[in-house]
Structures are given as structure tokens and as C-alpha cells.
Amino acid sequence: MNPEPPVTSDASKVVTPESLRQKYESGATVDELVAASGLSYGTVLNRLHEAGTEMRTSWQTRRMRQDPQARQRLAAHLRALYEQRGATLTELATAGAGTRRAARRLLIEAGGAVRTPQQTLRIRAAARAAERHKLALTLRARYEAGTTVPELAEDCNYSMATVYRLLHQARTPMRPQHNHGPARDMRKRP
Structure with a gap:
């Protein structure tokens, strides 16, 4: 049975x-x-x-x-980081979501759209290019005000070649090259 x-x-x-x-x-x-x-x-x-x-x-x-509004505020904050600064889901998890999965869910709740990794790379590359252009314009302004290339290189902690490259990218009219070594006394010849 x-x-x-x-x-x-x-x-x-x-x-x-x-x-x-x-x-x-x-x-x-x-x-x-x-x-x-x-x-x-x-x-x-x-x-x-x-x-x-x-x-x-x-x-x-x-x-x-x-x-009770904390989740909504967190979701809005994470969306702003994601869209304005190009943050990744991993960075959002570190910023308060806890995990990538939770970050994704909060982003969607806030009305955001999840990007592909390639889109994130393009956003970050564009941001780096914009920062580099801004630096080039700053160096140009200082160079045109009279600062020398070696001084710019030392201040920015870049090589002189990098400073020259940035100045050329900013289309800086260059001054004639000078010998940056110690002054020579032309009267004393060996």
C-alpha cells in the first residue's frame, strides 16, 4: 500500500x-x-x-x-558616476553598490543603460584625449608667457620630448632654439 x-x-x-x-x-x-x-x-x-x-x-x-529613500539616492549617485565619469560596474560596486550585479540593478532602477566594455573604453579614451589637449593648451600659454621647455618639463614631471610634442599638438609657435647649457666665454679659446 x-x-x-x-x-x-x-x-x-x-x-x-x-x-x-x-x-x-x-x-x-x-x-x-x-x-x-x-x-x-x-x-x-x-x-x-x-x-x-x-x-x-x-x-x-x-x-x-x-x-527609505537611500536606495533611490544611491541609484541616482551611481548613475551619475556611470554616465558622467565613465565609471565601470566594478567601480560602482566599490562606490557603494557592494557587487557588480547590485550596481547593474541600481543603475537600471535609476533609468540608466548598461554599456558594453568597448563603449566604456571609447569614453575613457576620449576623456584622456581631452585632458591631454587641455594640458597642451596650458603648456602653450605658459611657454608663450616666457617659460622655457626645460622648466615646463620639470614642473610637469614630463620629459622634454613629451613637452615638445604637447606644444606641437597645441600648434605653438616655437621660439628659436637656444643652448640651455652653461654660458661659454668666447674670449678664452684653448
Whole structure:
């Protein structure tokens, strides 16, 4: 004789992993989800993991509850870093999201679009080129004001060749070359 199958509660069928995830991400704890759903602690955890939920620590939950707008502010801050400074998801994780996955989720919640790595590289290359152009213009202004190339190289901690290259990129009209060594006394010839 076969034993009767266990009776399953209808509550376990109604509570979806996505609904648990939404409640959890809005600030509910696992214990509160267990009490509200009638599911066991392990089942709630399994369904949260199944939905791809990023779990928080107790201190993160307390911080979220103290300031319910904290998640939205963090998401907006991370989006600004991502879009204006070309930060990567790894840098966003370090800036407060915790993990790359959480950073991605917060970025999307704030209305941002995730870039490909190639797009990030292009943004960063453009930013470096803009900084280099700005430096070249600064060097040009100082050179035209009378500062010598060796002085510019020493101040900027660049080689003289790099300073010359930056000056040429800024289309600087160059002064005639001078001997930068010690002055020679032309009267004394050996």
C-alpha cells in the first residue's frame, strides 16, 4: 500500500519568487516574508535566490529602513558616476553598490543603460584625449608667457620630448632654439 502524498498548501503556489524579491528589495526581511507568506525560512531563501535577489546584511537592512529613500539616492549617485565619469560596474560596486550585479540593478532602477566594455573604453579614451589637449593648451600659454621647455618639463614631471610634442599638438609657435647649457666665454679659446 502506497502512503498518501503530503498535502501542499495553496500559499506556496501563490507566492512567486518575483513577488518575494520585490518585497525583499523594498525593505522586508526574510523573517517578515516567512510570516507573511506562510512558507518556511528555507523555501523563502530558495525562492529569493531563484529570482536572482542580491541578499543584504542586517546592517544594510537597518540603514535602508532608517532612510527609505537611500536606495533611490544611491541609484541616482551611481548613475551619475556611470554616465558622467565613465565609471565601470566594478567601480560602482566599490562606490557603494557592494557587487557588480547590485550596481547593474541600481543603475537600471535609476533609468540608466548598461554599456558594453568597448563603449566604456571609447569614453575613457576620449576623456584622456581631452585632458591631454587641455594640458597642451596650458603648456602653450605658459611657454608663450616666457617659460622655457626645460622648466615646463620639470614642473610637469614630463620629459622634454613629451613637452615638445604637447606644444606641437597645441600648434605653438616655437621660439628659436637656444643652448640651455652653461654660458661659454668666447674670449678664452684653448
